[in-house]
Amino acid sequence: MTLIELHIISNGKMPLEQLCEILTDIHSYITAIHIREKQKTAKELYQAVNLLTKVNVPLSKIMINDRVDVAFVTGVAGVQLGFHSLEASVVKEKFPELKVGCSIHSYEEGQKAKMDGANFILYGHVFPSKSKPDLAPRGLEELKKLTNLDIPVIAIGGITAENTGQVMKAGARGIAVMSGVLEARDPFMAVRAYQNVLKNGDV
Numbered sequence: 001m002t003l004i005e006l007h008i009i010s011n012g013k014m015p016l017e018q019l020c021e022i023l024t025d026i027h028s029y030i031t032a033i034h035i036r037e038k039q040k041t042a043k044e045l046y047q048a049v050n051l052l053t054k055v056n057v058p059l060s061k062i063m064i065n066d067r068v069d070v071a072f073v074t075g076v077a078g079v080q081l082g083f084h085s086l087e088a089s090v091v092k093e094k095f096p097e098l099k100v101g102c103s104i105h106s107y108e109e110g111q112k113a114k115m116d117g118a119n120f121i122l123y124g125h126v127f128p129s130k131s132k133p134d135l136a137p138r139g140l141e142e143l144k145k146l147t148n149l150d151i152p153v154i155a156i157g158g159i160t161a162e163n164t165g166q167v168m169k170a171g172a173r174g175i176a177v178m179s180g181v182l183e184a185r186d187p188f189m190a191v192r193a194y195q196n197v198l199k200n201g202d203v
């Protein structure tokens with residue numbers, strides 16, 4: 001059986017102590033936490049990983065956005081690469097033990113990520129998202145096409161418990177969520193609601 005995945009993406013604005021508090025409650029219900037803190041230095045990212053491990057988040061569930069150096073030094077699961085990042089092929093060659101996710105926005109980018117040896121792709125933004133206010137959402141059609149590429153596709157952008165079913169029907173391996181969990185009044189209940197759909201196909 002292929003496991004359905006639930007990734008949580010940090011939002012760059014929450015104090016790390018608060019993020020850790022949320023992760024304490026939810027880490028056993030999620031596949032991965034992506035530390036996406038673009039303003040933080042390597043040293044601060046290193047400290048963030050330490051804080052997360054102190055609340056028992058396993059290294060195997062932590063992904064670092066962009067910073068291959070920090071991912072390697074901390075021994076986390078892997079690194080999430082964007083268009084400005086090092087090429088996936090280079091990272092795979094030099095750090096074969098790191099899991100590599102590629103953030104992509106088109107079918108062609110998905111093909112390249114697969115060719116480069118990425119372990120999975122994050123495709124978005126599928127639905128309107130507050131964090132991408134100036135860009136039109138990409139919808140489900142390209143997502144469906146990408147799921148034929150024989151690489152796990154994780155959908156991102158505006159994913160709610162209500163629209164998760166559509167994304168999974170389109171063939172995604174899972175979802176990646178930022179505001180739906182981290183800005184929820186009760187992040188624990190929010191994660192349970194997503195998991196409910198992922199497991200049972202309904203809200």
Ligand SMILES: Cc1nc(C(=O)O)sc1CCOP(=O)(O)O
Pocket residue numbers: 009103104122123124125126128129130131132156157158159176177178179180
């Ligand atoms: C970090 C990120 N990347 C995206 C992409 O399309 O690549 S969308 C996104 C933000 C997702 O936030 P929310 O779950 O609150 O919509």
